Amino acid sequence: xxxxxxxxxxxxxxxxxxxxxxxxxxxxxxxxxxxxxxxxxxxxxxxxxxxxxxxxxxxxxxxxxxxxxxxxxxxxxxxxxxxxxxxxxxxxxxxxxxxxxxxxxxx
Amino acid sequence: xxxxxxxxxxxxxxxxxxxxxxxxxxxxxxxxxxxxxxxxxxxxxxxxxxxxxxxxxxxxxxxxxxxxxxxxxxxxxxxxxxxxxxxxxxxxx
Numbered sequence: 001x002x003x004x005x006x007x008x009x010x011x012x013x014x015x016x017x018x019x020x021x022x023x024x025x026x027x028x029x030x031x032x033x034x035x036x037x038x039x040x041x042x043x044x045x046x047x048x049x050x051x052x053x054x055x056x057x058x059x060x061x062x063x064x065x066x067x068x069x070x071x072x073x074x075x076x077x078x079x080x081x082x083x084x085x086x087x088x089x090x091x092x093x094x095x096x097x098x099x100x101x102x103x104x105x106x107x
Numbered sequence: 108x109x110x111x112x113x114x115x116x117x118x119x120x121x122x123x124x125x126x127x128x129x130x131x132x133x134x135x136x137x138x139x140x141x142x143x144x145x146x147x148x149x150x151x152x153x154x155x156x157x158x159x160x161x162x163x164x165x166x167x168x169x170x171x172x173x174x175x176x177x178x179x180x181x182x183x184x185x186x187x188x189x190x191x192x193x194x195x196x197x198x199x200x
Contacts, residue, residue: 009112016115016160020122023156027126030133030149036142039133043145047152054119054159058171061112061163076155076175083182087148090189095141097193 008064015057023050036095044088051080116164123157144188151181 026046033039055073062070127150134146155174162170187197 004109004112009109012163013112013115016112016119016163019156020119023126023153024122027129027149027153030146031129036139036145039142039145043149047149050156051152054156058159058163061166062168065166072171076171076178079175079178080152080155083178084152087182087185087189090186090193091141091144091148094144094189094192095139098139098141 004061004064008060012057012060015053015060019050019053019057022046022053026050037092040088040092040095044084048081048084052077113164116160119160120157123153123160126153127157140192141189144185144192147188148181148185151177151185155181 023046026043029042029046030039033042055077059070059073062073130146130149130153134143134150137143137146155177158170158174158177162168162174191197
């Protein structure tokens with residue numbers, strides 16, 4: 001990992017720092033918010049954004065190292081973007097179902 | 108210039124470790140089971156991020172396969188737990 005070109009190093013650095021800050025904000029929201037729905041909101045948004053930034057930095061660095069465009073990080077990004085809303089929706093429905101303020105169970 | 112990026116990676120790893128600690132506190136303290144499943148979700152995504160940043164730092168592509176596997180099995184675990192909380196059983200007859 002020597003002599004990376006400048007056009008890859010600067011965006012990768014900025015993206016790595018942004019990913020750390022975004023993920024930390026999401027986890028702080030998970031820890032500090034007082035309702036389940038607020039926690040879900042903070043965590044899902046910040047996780048998707050943090051994964052996206054890190055994968056873009058990884059694509060930049062490996063493309064600069066190998067000197068050809070490397071896009072196999074897109075696999076995991078596509079998978080997470082497709083799949084993370086599914087588990088979020090399932091979990092949110094479970095939370096709504098188990099909410100004690102819900103009047104009557106309908107099944 | 109590479110040193111700058113290594114320091115940025117170290118900063119990102121520090122942030123991810125703090126995020127893991129916060130998710131662990133929520134996992135141990137969560138008032139309801141769905142909060143604990145949410146903390147588990149956060150923890151596996153943060154694990155993926157840590158492994159990807161380590162792959163950038165060491166300059167190898169080996170870590171990428173581990174990240175894909177963690178993403179697959181973490182999603183399966185979180186979806187199964189959410190389905191269990193929703194319906195009372197994971198696989199319905």
